[in-house]
Amino acid sequence: xxxxxxxxxxxxxxxxxxxxxxxxxIILMITIIGIPFAxxxxxxxxxxxxxxxxxxxxxxxxxxxxxAILNIVWLLFGGIxxxxxxxxxxxxxTITIIGIPFGAQHFKMASLALLPFGKTIKW
Numbered sequence: 001x002x003x004x005x006x007x008x009x010x011x012x013x014x015x016x017x018x019x020x021x022x023x024x025x026i027i028l029m030i031t032i033i034g035i036p037f038a039x040x041x042x043x044x045x046x047x048x049x050x051x052x053x054x055x056x057x058x059x060x061x062x063x064x065x066x067x068a069i070l071n072i073v074w075l076l077f078g079g080i081x082x083x084x085x086x087x088x089x090x091x092x093x094t095i096t097i098i099g100i101p102f103g104a105q106h107f108k109m110a111s112l113a114l115l116p117f118g119k120t121i122k123w
Contacts (some may be wrong), residue, residue, distance in 0.1 A: 002053035017037035021045035040116040051105040056112040056119045067118040
């Protein structure tokens with residue numbers, strides 16, 4: 001089921017979302033300050049490409065206060081808008097029964113887009 005869901009997701013918009021995150025990563029890597037944020041958008045791009053069967057989990061190692069500070073900066077300068085867009089798409093998809101699994105993937109991506117530092121993607 002995960003394979004079929006990933007193929008449908010990829011064809012009907014997952015590829016475009018991943019490309020958008022990848023372009024944002026390239027733009028963020030232009031400056032030294034943007035490099036940590038670029039790695040987070042690459043994490044979002046990989047999840048946007050194949051979301052079924054994958055989940056965002058907290059890193060087992062302590063990340064310290066740097067992760068919290070970067071999450072606050074991320075949240076203030078764009079994370080809230082990325083998460084809101086995924087929540088809106090998730091709500092639109094859950095209107096129909098067929099779209100519920102795709103809406104659930106958008107909700108998963110919204111939780112990662114809100115606070116990405118200190119999380120990793122697991123299969």
